[in-house]
Amino acid sequence: MMSGGGTLILTESQIAQQNWAEKLFAGGTYNVYAGATYNQWDGTYASSGKSYGANIFGQTGQLGGFSIGGVFSAMNPIGQLNNDINPTTYYSRYSSGYIPTFTSYTLPEAFLEYQYGNIVNVDLGYVAFDNSPWLAGNAYTNMLTVPTTYQGIGVNVYAGSGWLLSALAFNGAQFGAQQGFTGNTNYSWLSMNPGYNNNSNGTVSVGANYASTDNNYNLRMWGYQFDNYGTLLYGDTGLTIPVNKSLSFNLSAQFASDQQWFQANNAMSQSSNAQYAGNIQSYAAGIKAGMTYGLFSLNASANTMWGPSGSSSGGALVSPYTQSLQVDPMYSEAWSYNQVTTGQAGNMYKLAGQFALGGWGQNLIFQPNYIYVANNNVTSNGLQEMDLVLNYPIPQVRGLYIFGVYAQQWYAQNAIGVTNNNYQPIEIQSGVYYTW
Numbered sequence: 001m002m003s004g005g006g007t008l009i010l011t012e013s014q015i016a017q018q019n020w021a022e023k024l025f026a027g028g029t030y031n032v033y034a035g036a037t038y039n040q041w042d043g044t045y046a047s048s049g050k051s052y053g054a055n056i057f058g059q060t061g062q063l064g065g066f067s068i069g070g071v072f073s074a075m076n077p078i079g080q081l082n083n084d085i086n087p088t089t090y091y092s093r094y095s096s097g098y099i100p101t102f103t104s105y106t107l108p109e110a111f112l113e114y115q116y117g118n119i120v121n122v123d124l125g126y127v128a129f130d131n132s133p134w135l136a137g138n139a140y141t142n143m144l145t146v147p148t149t150y151q152g153i154g155v156n157v158y159a160g161s162g163w164l165l166s167a168l169a170f171n172g173a174q175f176g177a178q179q180g181f182t183g184n185t186n187y188s189w190l191s192m193n194p195g196y197n198n199n200s201n202g203t204v205s206v207g208a209n210y211a212s213t214d215n216n217y218n219l220r221m222w223g224y225q226f227d228n229y230g231t232l233l234y235g236d237t238g239l240t241i242p243v244n245k246s247l248s249f250n251l252s253a254q255f256a257s258d259q260q261w262f263q264a265n266n267a268m269s270q271s272s273n274a275q276y277a278g279n280i281q282s283y284a285a286g287i288k289a290g291m292t293y294g295l296f297s298l299n300a301s302a303n304t305m306w307g308p309s310g311s312s313s314g315g316a317l318v319s320p321y322t323q324s325l326q327v328d329p330m331y332s333e334a335w336s337y338n339q340v341t342t343g344q345a346g347n348m349y350k351l352a353g354q355f356a357l358g359g360w361g362q363n364l365i366f367q368p369n370y371i372y373v374a375n376n377n378v379t380s381n382g383l384q385e386m387d388l389v390l391n392y393p394i395p396q397v398r399g400l401y402i403f404g405v406y407a408q409q410w411y412a413q414n415a416i417g418v419t420n421n422n423y424q425p426i427e428i429q430s431g432v433y434y435t436w
Contacts, residue, residue, distance in 0.1 A: 020063055027061025051075055051100055055108075055146070062115065070110035070126070073146050075100045100146065100176060108149045108174060121156045126181065129154055129168055132205060133329040134224055134232060136322045148321065149174050151181040152202075164209045171202040173321060185229065185320035187267060187276075196270035200320060201227045216240040229268070229320045230280035231261040236329065246294045252301075254331065256284040258317045268312040275313060275343055282307040282315040282345065288331045295356040301331035305345040313343035314376070334371040335387040335407040337380070346375020365391040384410045 010018075010027055018026065034054040053076060059069030111125035128149045129135050136148045152170025159165050172181030183199035190198045207222035217239050224232040236254035243249070260266060260280040271277045283306055290299030307315020319340050322328050326338050332348035333339075339348060351370045356363065367389035375381050385407060392402040 022061075023063050024060045024067070028067075029059050031057040033057075053077065053100075053104075053146075057109075059113070065114050065116055067113050067115075068111070069113060071108045073104070073106045073108055075102075075104040075106075075146060077103060077105075104146075106146065106174070106179065108147055119158050122153070124153045126151055126174070127154055131156075131164070131166060131209060132168065132207060133220065133222060133236075134234060134319055134322055135203075135205075136325045136327050146176045148176065148325075149181075162211050162213065164211075166207040166209065167205070169202065169204045185267075186323040186325070187229070187318075187320055190267060190276060191272045192267065193270045193272055196265065196267070198228070198267040198271070200229060200267075203227065203321075216242065225262065226318075226320055228263070228266045229318055230263070230266060231259050232317070232319065233257045233259075234329070236286075247291070249291050250289070250299075252286075252288040252331065254284075254286045254329065256317060258282045258284075268318055271312075278310050278312040280318050281311040282313070282317050284317055284330065284339075286331045290352075297354045299350075299352045301350045301352070303330050303332040303339070303348045305339050307345060313345065315345035316340060316343050332371065334369065334385045335389070335405055336409060337371065337373060337383060337385055342380065344375050344377045344380060346373065346377070346381075348373050363393050363395055367391070379411070382411070 015023065015027070032054065034052075036050075036052040038050050053074050055071055055073045057069070057071045060067045107126065109126050109128060111123045111127045113124075114120070114122040126149050128147055135150070150168075150170035151172040151174075152168060154168040155166065157165045172183060173185070174181045175184065175186075178184075183201060185198065185200050187198050192198055203224060203226050205222060205224045207220065210217075210219040212218070217237075219235075219237045221235045222233075224234075226232065234254070234256045236252065238250060238252040241249045241251075258280055260269065266280060268276050269279050284303065286301060286303040288299055288301035290297060305316050307313075312318060317328075317340050319328060322340065324341050326333060326335065326341065328338060328340050330339065330348075332350035334348075334350070337348075339345065349372045352367065353369070354365060354367045356365045367387075369385075369387040369389070371385040371387070373380055373383040373385075387405065387407045390402070390404040394400045394402065
């Protein structure tokens with residue numbers, strides 16, 4: 001969703017003349033944004049999701065570097081669009097918790113913030129972590145009208161020379177329209193052996209992000225300790241090679257390692273689901289190369305995930321807060337198929353394009369993608385997917401933004417239980433968002 005609202009910009013002399021109340025309320029910022037989403041599933045997971053509502057964000061000005069802020073979310077305030085009830089235990093991409101079709105009033109964010117110049121930023125309370133690659137909830141997406149947020153603390157320090165250092169910790173998450181912050185994860189549907197559970201008591205993470213002054217090179221390194229879900233280490237890097245004002249080339253690489261460190265047992269090793277049972281031990285790598293010319297870009301990428309025999313999901317990464325949401329940072333991720341979500345290791349290949357119409361339609365952006373899956377699972381080996389994503393921020397009306405996607409899959413002929421060229425699921429999503 002595009003950002004709207006407003007912020008009052010004051011000079012230092014004007015701030016010096018303000019009293020404490022003026023510092024808090026005259027220099028704050030606000031945003032009001034509304035949207036509607038329609039999702040058509042194939043009936044395997046849930047009924048079609050229809051949701052509308054509005055979110056109000058507000059943050060005070062600073063007093064001694066401190067400010068307070070929050071978000072109030074109201075979804076479907078005038079009657080439910082479906083007969084779905086508010087789920088209480090399990091939230092996945094296919095449940096109405098993320099795209100609420102019931103009437104819901106929530107407080108996704110409520111935080112105390114401290115800033116010191118442009119060097120230190122600390123948020124404490126119900127917060128969203130914007131720059132952490134393996135946590136869902138970096139603000140809002142076109143699919144999720146309510147974000148995933150966390151009960152904890154986040155610290156960012158600009159160390160100079162292009163380096164941003166980050167640390168975070170939380171002991172609860174609120175998924176979409178879920179009521180309250182709990183230890184639930186996106187694996188909360190897993191059935192467990194007696195005496196074990198699939199909740200998490202908390203997460204601790206540290207990261208380092210680097211960007212060159214010309215933004216032609218970047219580097220990210222992150223480490224996560226997920227209670228009851230292992231230790232995930234991740235890094236990626238990207239290089240842009242400009243040729244002239246219109247033409248540039250780019251190269252990127254990524255690597256991840258997921259291990260069962262600091263805990264003898266966890267939700268995966270003690271799961272009674274045969275596919276996921278086993279110790280966490282997996283690795284992933286990816287490469288991407290492409291070019292951009294004016295309003296056109298083309299990228300080719302490849303990813304692989306692997307692990308030893310007997311490991312959880314055959315070596316697929318375990319990610320308790322992005323699983324099912326298709327927001328993983330892996331290059332070859334499709335709109336509907338994802339290795340972390342399906343719990344299937346192997347290889348994926350993706351050819352992605354982006355182009356915009358010239359003239360009046362230069363904001364009308366098309367993103368066609370083709371994905372091919374190659375793994376050892378008989379029901380998905382050889383799977384193909386085509387995605388068409390449409391983005392159109394209408395320049396004539398401030399904040400009016402239209403988004404849509406169509407995704408279709410073809411299974412391989414030797415897949416069990418399906419015929420060649422059968423597609424599942426068909427997915428149609430659209431949204432009209434207006435901010436002011």
